[in-house]
Amino acid sequence: MSWPAVLLWLAIMAAAASRGPALLYLVLITGSIGSMQMLPGSGGGANLLPQSACAALLIGKVLIQRGNITRGTEAALDPQRLALFSAFLIYAVLGALVLPRVFAGMFEVVPVSAFRFGTDILKPSTGNITQSCYMALSYATTLCFTIIGQTDEMRDHFRTALICGAYALIGTGILDFITYTLHISAVLDPFRTATYALLTDVEAEGAKRVVGLMPEASSYGSACVGMLSLILFMRPFYRQGLEQVLAVVAIALLMVMTMLSTSSTAIVGLGVMGGVYGLDLMVRMLDPRNPRRDQLNIEISLIILIVFTIFVSFVVKPDLFDPLVNLVNKMVFQKASSASYVERSLWNRIGWHAFLDSGGLGAGLGSIRVSNWGISILGSTGLFGAVLMFGFIVQQLLAVPRTAPAHVKQFAAVSKLGLLPTLIMYQLAGTIPDIGILAAAVLGMVAATHAVRPASSPDLVPAVRPDPYATPRPQLS
Template identity: 75%
Template structure:
């Protein structure tokens, strides 16, 4: 175990035994350390910092009085997590049974494959580890659903996102600086995961910034997802220094996205821009929209940015040549790259695994693909896909039940921020797990639904009940 892993364990345990929301902030920040192994030794499964912190966070949430009952209610609530709960039960059952039923009968690209090519399906350790990751993501969604109903918790969640954004920008800068100074060995203690790490790759003569993630694609997509979250939630931050820090973080994230030279991240950035433009148009045309407060500022900033870009292009058009060349190579010429050929093979084999299994799937952890839809279909079959995609569609479309105005606004901006993330999943999602960050966002959206009343056979309104005690994370003042 490297010294950064040992230090993170100390911080995680210290935050777990402290009062307040420190563990939540640490959970989000840990997302920037995607290549750090938290377990001792150099072999076996990888435990990343965010997964380790999530397990402790979930435990801390659920041991608070009443939260197990609230968790069960949320898990069985048709408007909150019942579809996700059904998906998890089926997926875990399938991970145990399906690889054995179809063993030796179906061609797959294993999750742990280190070579270009395919293999024959057989049960393996990947079925266990991927089931664990999926169960952890579900538990994270459940935990955030339980504690995410108060305005204090929503404020802490927004600030945790800002902390994570700063961590992503900082690690990207450190990666760029150490590479420029030929000090890459300084970051070796942070890059101890046992899977393939592509950290010193160049494109068009420029360093592909990866931060402390395993590759440029994972870093770039993380930056886009965080930038989208900050842009849509920016009006909810306190005016002044907090919003100024948000703007700086957004600028840093966009810059790091461009420097990652990830084609998936570029597409995600374009989708984010499209979603933001459509949302801005809707708010401008809808006089009753509750998110019109700072629309003038947003339009002014957009006009300023467009003017600066146009003026720069007129005065010094050669400055855009490297950018145009990079986008052309990484996006429009992507189909001629070895990576595209390999990932196309993964998707083709994964799709045929779904078909060859009769639509049942071959189990979590049995296949590697490069498309999240195919990953869900190939792993959990048509039944699992209907439940997972139904759950996500439900959370994105359904209006929060009996929610306050602030809760509705928060849920709306969180939904909008998830759209580019889900699109990027379709381009580079190698496993069915949706990840801790997306799980937390879905949990906060589901938390906007007010829990159903305990009983229905009430002839008159019951006396006011005391506010239920939510765990200490939400009791702390922002």
């Protein structure tokens, strides 16, 4: 275990012992550290990342509070909240234990732990256990945020924690770029102790691909886009003044760091985010009753200013954007000619055949590696598992919390919009069925809006103290 891991464990334990929402903030901040092992030694082949460790302690802290086991059980069985996800988890974990043994030796797969280009015959492995644990942790994270996410105070904390997580991503990206430029990248080695392959010193078009403290540029770029999208759509909810400024600066810097990652998945994610934002902007412009029209003039003015600045820059210096255009052309439009694309296409093809060869039942969690989240779900848990998982996600994206106040409905709406780019990026580069801690937390916050209770209920959020801010935050209504 490296010294940063030891220090982080101390910080996590201190946060767990505190009465405030410090663990919630740490969960999102540690999302920027995706390459550090938190277990001593090699961890027996399993990797416990900082965000997973924080999430596990947050879950435990929430569940030991009075009444939360009951609330969690209600949420897990509630058809409007987590019933489909609960059914998926039970089916997927049982399948991970049974399916690799039923279909052992019958068809080829690309193992999750494979470090080489090629395939292997399906057989039970430790990956079935570790991937089941990762999925169970994501489910428990969703359940945890469903329990605690029913109050305005927790929604405020969640939005603020997103900004903290954003600046952690920005800071680690800058640190990676500076250490590489100064040829002192070795100082980050204690943060890069995970046992899987790390691609941290890769260049594209002669420039460093920024990876921050993530395993590779694709992971870092996708994390930046995911955080950027959530803050962009939640920006109207932030308080006027410093908080709004921090949100806007975070949006700008995350966009820069995304481009520096040169990840094709992240660039596509930016395009999806822009398209979703444009459609949402049109809806707000055409609907005079939309409660998120308050800052519409500012947003349109900024868009016009940005477009005008780009136009003037192009007129003054036509070749100014050539490096960016060449980069996008190579990383996105010429991606099919890259070795990475060929390898990942093989993964997807083998994963799809695993789904077909298993008769639609799947090979079990942890049995296959692919590069498409949809194929990963199908190849791992079969058609029934896919129906449950995708049914849960579609339900949370489309369902409206009808009994909630107007500002809670708006929070749910912007959370869903902010999550869409991440879900699309999963379809391009999702290697395992696990939905991840951040997406799980957002889905939990959305699910919580279906059971909002009066904020005055004294035992509603026993895991945290009341909102520490001295002045109440304005809500959209």
